[in-house]
Amino acid sequence: MNPKLLTPPAAGSRLLMSGNEAVARAVWESGARVAAAYPGTPSTEILENLAFYPDLYAEWSVNEKVSLEVAIGASLAGARGFCAMKHVGLNVASDALMTLTLTGVVGGLVIAVADDVGFSSSQNEQDSRYWGRFGHLPVLEPSDSQEAYAMTLEAFTISETYNTPVILRMTTRINHVKCLMTVGERKPHRVADSFTKDPRRWVMVPGNAQHHVPKMLARDKALAAATANSPLNRFEPGSDARLGFITSGAAYMHVREAFPNAPILKLGFSHPLPIDLVRELAGKVEKLVVAEETEPLVETEIKAHGIAVHGKDLLPAHGELSPTVLRKGLAPLLGQTTEAEAAPSISPQTGQRAALDVFPRPPTMCPACPHMGVFYTLSQLRNVNIAGDIGCYTLGAGHPWKSLDTCISMGAAMGVALGMDKARGPGDEDKKIVAVIGDSTFLHMGMQGLLDIAYNRGNVTVLLLDNRTVGMTGGQENPGSGRNLHGAPTPRVDFPKLVEALGIAPDRIHVVDPYQLPVLFKTLRQETKTPGPSVIITNQPCVLTDYYKVLTPYEVDEPLCTGCGNCVEVGCPAIHVTRREKAIKPSGKEVELAFARIDTVACTGCDLCEKTCAPKAIRHVPTSRAPVKTVGLVDVSGE
Amino acid sequence: MTNNPQIVNILVVGVGGQGVMTASEVLCEAAILQGFDAKKTEMAGMSQRGGVVSSHVRFGPKIYSPEIARGEADVLVAFEAAEAMRWCHYLRPNGVAMVNRLRLEPPIVSLGLYPYPHHPVEDIRKNNVRVYDFDGTAIALELGDKRLVNTVMMGAISENLPFAPEVLKERIVERFRAKKPALAELNAQAFDRGRAAAC
Numbered sequence: 065m066n067p068k069l070l071t072p073p074a075a076g077s078r079l080l081m082s083g084n085e086a087v088a089r090a091v092w093e094s095g096a097r098v099a100a101a102y103p104g105t106p107s108t109e110i111l112e113n114l115a116f117y118p119d120l121y122a123e124w125s126v127n128e129k130v131s132l133e134v135a136i137g138a139s140l141a142g143a144r145g146f147c148a149m150k151h152v153g154l155n156v157a158s159d160a161l162m163t164l165t166l167t168g169v170v171g172g173l174v175i176a177v178a179d180d181v182g183f184s185s186s187q188n189e190q191d192s193r194y195w196g197r198f199g200h201l202p203v204l205e206p207s208d209s210q211e212a213y214a215m216t217l218e219a220f221t222i223s224e225t226y227n228t229p230v231i232l233r234m235t236t237r238i239n240h241v242k243c244l245m246t247v248g249e250r251k252p253h254r255v256a257d258s259f260t261k262d263p264r265r266w267v268m269v270p271g272n273a274q275h276h277v278p279k280m281l282a283r284d285k286a287l288a289a290a291t292a293n294s295p296l297n298r299f300e301p302g303s304d305a306r307l308g309f310i311t312s313g314a315a316y317m318h319v320r321e322a323f324p325n326a327p328i329l330k331l332g333f334s335h336p337l338p339i340d341l342v343r344e345l346a347g348k349v350e351k352l353v354v355a356e357e358t359e360p361l362v363e364t365e366i367k368a369h370g371i372a373v374h375g376k377d378l379l380p381a382h383g384e385l386s387p388t389v390l391r392k393g394l395a396p397l398l399g400q401t402t403e404a405e406a407a408p409s410i411s412p413q414t415g416q417r418a419a420l421d422v423f424p425r426p427p428t429m430c431p432a433c434p435h436m437g438v439f440y441t442l443s444q445l446r447n448v449n450i451a452g453d454i455g456c457y458t459l460g461a462g463h464p465w466k467s468l469d470t471c472i473s474m475g476a477a478m479g480v481a482l483g484m485d486k487a488r489g490p491g492d493e494d495k496k497i498v499a500v501i502g503d504s505t506f507l508h509m510g511m512q513g514l515l516d517i518a519y520n521r522g523n524v525t526v527l528l529l530d531n532r533t534v535g536m537t538g539g540q541e542n543p544g545s546g547r548n549l550h551g552a553p554t555p556r557v558d559f560p561k562l563v564e565a566l567g568i569a570p571d572r573i574h575v576v577d578p579y580q581l582p583v584l585f586k587t588l589r590q591e592t593k594t595p596g597p598s599v600i601i602t603n604q605p606c607v608l609t610d611y612y613k614v615l616t617p618y619e620v621d622e623p624l625c626t627g628c629g630n631c632v633e634v635g636c637p638a639i640h641v642t643r644r645e646k647a648i649k650p651s652g653k654e655v656e657l658a659f660a661r662i663d664t665v666a667c668t669g670c671d672l673c674e675k676t677c678a679p680k681a682i683r684h685v686p687t688s689r690a691p692v693k694t695v696g697l698v699d700v701s702g703e
Numbered sequence: 704m705t706n707n708p709q710i711v712n713i714l715v716v717g718v719g720g721q722g723v724m725t726a727s728e729v730l731c732e733a734a735i736l737q738g739f740d741a742k743k744t745e746m747a748g749m750s751q752r753g754g755v756v757s758s759h760v761r762f763g764p765k766i767y768s769p770e771i772a773r774g775e776a777d778v779l780v781a782f783e784a785a786e787a788m789r790w791c792h793y794l795r796p797n798g799v800a801m802v803n804r805l806r807l808e809p810p811i812v813s814l815g816l817y818p819y820p821h822h823p824v825e826d827i828r829k830n831n832v833r834v835y836d837f838d839g840t841a842i843a844l845e846l847g848d849k850r851l852v853n854t855v856m857m858g859a860i861s862e863n864l865p866f867a868p869e870v871l872k873e874r875i876v877e878r879f880r881a882k883k884p885a886l887a888e889l890n891a892q893a894f895d896r897g898r899a900a901a902c
Contacts, residue, residue, distance in 0.1 A: 080731055080741070184746060208742075241744040241769045242728065244735055321768035388772045417774070417792040417830050422785050423817030425809050427719065428753030464814050632813050637753055641813045658815060665849070 070116040075249035083238040086209040086245060087176055088113035090216035091146045094172070095253030096120055098138035100131035102508060103537040104150030105185040106239040107178035111148060112540070115549045119250070124541055124549045127474070127508040128153035132160045132175065139171040140266065142256030144220055148176040151192050152473065156509065158195070161229070163268050165199040166276040168227035168283075171255045172220035176232045178239050181314075181357045182384040185536070187454065187471060189382055191359040192233050196335035200280050202287050203231045203335035204296065205312040206238055210245035215296065215332060217248075222333075224255060226283055226290070233334075235357060237314035237384065288336040296332030297341060307397060308349030310342060310362060310373075315355040315385045322387035337365050346371050351397055353378075357385055429459055431638040431663075432612075432670035434531055434604035437578035438500070439465035440634050440672065441585050442527075448496040448592065451481040453510065455502035456535040456606075464635050468500060477501045478513020482522040496592035497523060503530040503544035507557065511566065517597045518567030525591045526599045529578075530559055531606040539608050563599045572598035579604060581675050607668060615669030616684045620660050624681035627657025631673035631682065638666035639673060664690075710763035711865055712771040716790045717782030718807050720752040722853045726780070727758035729857065733874040734762035737866045744769035753809060757790060778863050780856055783807050784823035784836075791827045800832050801859045801901055803839035803852065835859065837900040843893065848886075851893040858897025868898055 072092065073079060081089070087110050091099055099122045101111040114122040125131035128149040138145030149157060154177050161175070177195070180186040196203035204219050206212035212234065219230040264272050291297060302308075304325040311319045312331040319328060329345045331338070346352050354363040354375040363375035379385065379393045395401065429436050439460040442450060445467075452458055452468035453476060460468035470480050481499035484492070499517075501510045506528055517524050534540040541547040546556030560573050572594075574587050584602070591598040605611035627647075631639055641658045648654055662673070664685050674682040713730060717723040727743050734741045741762035746755075759771045773793050779800040781787030787802040794800060802824055812819045820826055824836045837859065843851035854875055861868035872894045879887040 078735075080728070080735060080743075182746075237744060237769065241742055242731060243742045243766070243769070244740060317767045317769070386770050386772065387768050417794065417832065419792045420788045420826055420830060422789045423809075423812055423819065425718065425753070425755045425785075425789075426811065428810055430752055463811055463816060632810075635810050637810050639810075639813055640808050641815070644815065656815070658813075660813075 069118045072117060072250075073247060075247060078244060078246050080242050081209045081213075081245050082109065082240055082242045083206065083209045083212040083234055084109035084240070085113050086213040087148070087216050087232070087234075088117065089247050090213045091174075092117040092120060093248055093250045094144055094146075094217055094220045095251055096138075096146050096220070097143035097171075097254075098135060099123075099146040099148075100125045100134040101148040102126065102128050102131055102153060103534045103540040104128075104153050104178070105537055106180060106236045107148045107150050107153075107176065107234070108537045108540065109239070110176060111549065119252075122549055126543060128157040129160055132157040132164070135173055135175070136160065136164055139169045139173040141171070141259050143171040143254055145171060145173050146176070149178070150186065151177060151179045151190050152186060152188065153177075154192055154195060156474070161195065162199055163273070164229050165201055166273055166280055167266060167268065168276075168279075169223055169229060170260075172223035173229045174216060174219040174223060174232055175229060176216070176234060178234045178236070179358070181235045181237070184236055187473065189358060191357075191361065192231065193335060193361050194359070196231055196233075197361070200284050201229060201231050201335075202226070202291075202333065203233050205233050205332060205334050207313055207316040207330075207332075208238065208241065208245075209243050211332065212238055213245060213247065218296065220253075222290070226287055228283055228287075233313070235314050284336060288338075291333045291336050291338040292340055294333040294338075297334075297338050298330050298332075299341070299345065300328040300330055302327040305349045307351050307353050307394065308345045309353050309355050310345065310366070311355040312362075313357065315357050318385050318387050318390055319355050322390045331362070334362070337362060339365070339369050342366055342371060343369075346373075353394060353397070355379065355385060355390060358382060426462060427459060428637045429456065429635060430607050431636050431666045432607045432668040432672070434578040434602060434606075434670075435460065435529060436635050437581060437584060437604075437672050438527060438529060438602055439467045440676075441578075441581055441588060442467035442498070442500075443633070444585060445496070445498075445588060445592070447494060448498055449484055449492065451477040451484065451497070451499045453477040453499075453501040453505050454536075455505050455529075457500060457502055457529055460500065464633050473509075474505055475501070475509030475511075475513050478510050478517055478524075478526070481524040481526070482513070482517050482520065485522045485524055486520075496525065498525050498527060498588075498592060500527045500529065502535070503528065503532065503559070504534040504540075504542040507543050511562070514563060514568075514599070515566045522597050523595050524597055525588065526563075526597070527588075528559060528563070528599055528601045530601055530603055531609075532611055533606045533609050535606045535608070539606060559601050563601075568597055568599050572596065573601070574599070575601045575603050577604060578602040579670055579672060581672065612668075615671075616687070616690060617662070617664045617667035617669050618671065618674055618682050619662050619664050619685045621681045621683055622659070622661070624679050625659050626679050626681070627659045628678065629656075629658040629660070630676040630678070631660050632658055634672050634676060636673060638663045707763065710761060710766065711778075712776045712795075713760040713778045713780065713860070714771055714776040714790060714793050715758040715760065715780045715782075716786045717756055718752075718786065719754045719756050721756070721782045723756045723758050723782060726782075726853050726857060727760045729875055729878065730760045730871070731762070733864075733866070733871045734760075736874065737870060739763060740766045742766045742769040755786065755789065778860055780860050782839075782852070782856060785820060787834075788820060788823045788826055791830055791832050794832055798833070799863055800827060800834045801856065801863075802827070802834055802836040803856060804836050805838075805840050805852075835901040837897075839897065839900075842896050842900065846889060846893055846896065848889065851889065854890045854893040855897035855900070858894035858899075859901035861894070861898050862901065
């Protein structure tokens with residue numbers, strides 16, 4: 065990422081923007097001074113975009129809790145503060161959030177939370193609107209980029225007016241959808257020139273904190289009055305009063321698409337729920353439907369007020385809604401059969417086309433990914449339980465390695481491995497316990513777990529995969545990369561020193577090149593055999609970063625290939641099988657041979673496969689024939 | 704869905720790393736230049752590369768939902784042959800598929816766990832789909848750079864848009880003029896070759 069700042073497009077520009085780009089623009093226009101985040105799909109691009117705006121400080125924080133605390137500090141200093149995170153990030157930040165709701169704010173404070181509805185890249189699917197109920201906080205829900213922009217600006221105003229942090233709840237279909245929108249002008253904004261010392265307000269010891277509770281409850285009432293009158297909650301009249309919808313976020317667009325003539329109560333400022341508006345709509349339509357993604361929050365509240373409403377009785381309580389899902393689910397309310405609704409456009413003459421049977425194409429590791437060396441080695445190790453973590457290396461659970469046994473939450477590999485060690489039953493007595501974690505995940509939430517392993521003398525070998533980037537979210541910087549959000553140099557964490565300081569004995573810490581398979585295997589076997597905690601740090605960079613140096617590619621000398629298939633077990637997407645044959649071994653055992661070919665354009669010469677090839681059939685492509693390198697499979701047009 | 708004839712639905716599919724999202728963005732930009740409202744959305748799996756990528760482009764007088772429903776796509780643009788198979792049932796009855804015959808076999812196929820279909824284009828044709836297939840990669844290599852395949856694909860679909868092919872071509876060439884001026888002319892040629900291949 066370039067440290068350079070860009071000149072933002074002028075006010076009034078009509079632009080094709082994603083929800084993430086729209087929020088970034090609005091944060092800049094709001095006059096906010098500080099913005100912070102830890103990368104997390106689908107929210108990552110908010111801070112990536114903010115990095116290019118002038119007039120504000122933007123950072124990658126080590127985790128979401130810290131990012132919120134940085135935003136709190138900015139607010140207390142009298143400026144507007146912002147932080148962004150994915151849904152599970154707010155679990156991490158919630159400790160700060162649940163007290164922040166008592167203290168309130170000085171400068172406006174907005175938390176953008178991106179729910180991964182539909183599991184595109186997450187370990188769970190939770191509904192962040194609950195935090196509004198749990199923390200007595202206002203929740204805004206945009207339905208497209210223009211609204212994400214407008215509601216971010218409005219959120220800062222609400223925050224300062226009602227002395228509260230505000231949650232901007234987004235979902236993948238808001239964060240990542242690009243649409244046409246208009247931007248405005250930046251206005252510098254500051255609430256106070258300095259931090260005002262006020263222990264009764266900012267020092268949340270019990271004697272001070274308890275006085276804030278009645279204020280927070282009074283704020284609930286004021287916010288309820290605000291949502292009843294907010295232009296963000298509006299009626300959209302419709303000519304077909306058979307169904308009336310209460311909807312928000314991405315679901316609103318699907319309702320408009322599927323039921324263009326239905327009356328709608330569109331909730332933008334959705335918590336506290338403007339129940340009088342709901343009642344008003346109920347009086348105008350035959351049946352009331354709540355179209356909300358994942359949990360039935362609004363539905364439950366409406367029912368608690370004694371108003372009859374449909375929702376999760378007909379619509380799914382997980383995954384994304386869509387016009388098709390809505391039409392199909394609600395067909396019974398209109399007396400229609402669901403078959404006709406499932407594919408309304410296919411004429412009876414044509415018949416519906418079959419969904420053809422095609423192999424699954426799960427995400428792969430990249431050619432030459434250093435993680436392949438790690439998982440190939442782990443797959444050769446017998447009698448081992450492997451606690452895993454969150455990152456590209458979670459793919460180690462899949463084919464061909466099948467060498468990662470758990471994935472729970474950021475940093476969990478440490479604690480899970482320790483617990484497995486301490487609870488060993490007879491079946492695990494002789495098992496080795498390994499934990500696998502990436503550099504950024506380790507710094508986010510893994511350090512404490514390793515400290516716990518060291519402190520409590522766990523028999524765990526930790527593999528710390530230091531590839532110098534946050535890989536899965538697209539290669540962001542972190543304290544282990546030695547560069548900040550802007551790409552500027554900053555102190556790089558010294559992992560061997562860090563783990564030693566946490567209590568791992570120096571002779572039990574090894575830095576290993578993951579491409580050196582025999583060394584890695586030997587180190588791993590020795591450390592897992594020895595009681596007590598140990599750490600093996602692999603030290604090769606992600607192949608998608610500029611730290612990675614492309615080498616001469618390899619090819620298969622086909623007459624020499626014996627079809628043993630060892631190279632295929634590395635899991636590299638650049639290795640293909642040209643033909644398979646059955647053969648009888650001298651022992652009489654039938655084996656299937658797989659003859660390999662290397663895609664020399666994709667290969668970057670890491671030599672992992674070469675190390676597995678006994679007959680030496682894998683060799684460098686002669687320099688005269690070496691293909692011109694492009695990044696990835698095929699480079700992107702226009703980039 | 705409403706099957707609104709004023710709305711054009713284009714489904715762009717391929718494998719992570721092929722440039723699917725950029726292609727759909729260019730389509731969106733061209734539509735906007737013609738005064739349409741437009742939306743683009745995608746599902747791109749959890750890893751950066753190698754997985755299934757599908758990008759939905761919708762444009763017309765006013766777009767609400769960004770998603771193309773099954774049976775509603777006017778055009779399917781497939782950067783890879785098996786991916787065309789995976790998504791061809793998203794086409795409407797008279798929809799058309801533009802397929803690059805490129806075969807990208809993932810590790811799951813190399814490992815022998817699943818077969819790669821022998822004749823993906825034929826399978827699609829048998830599924831009652833109008834297909835134009837061509838070796839976009841060969842055309843790109845003939846012009847001197849494998850990366851031109853994306854522009855070849857854009858040329859291929861350009862006759863199926865509610866605006867002149869030149870609008871899309873100009874948008875692509877313009878992007879290159881801004882970023883890599885040396886490649887602008889080459890991309891113009893790639894576009895024309897793709898356009899010819901799909902006739």
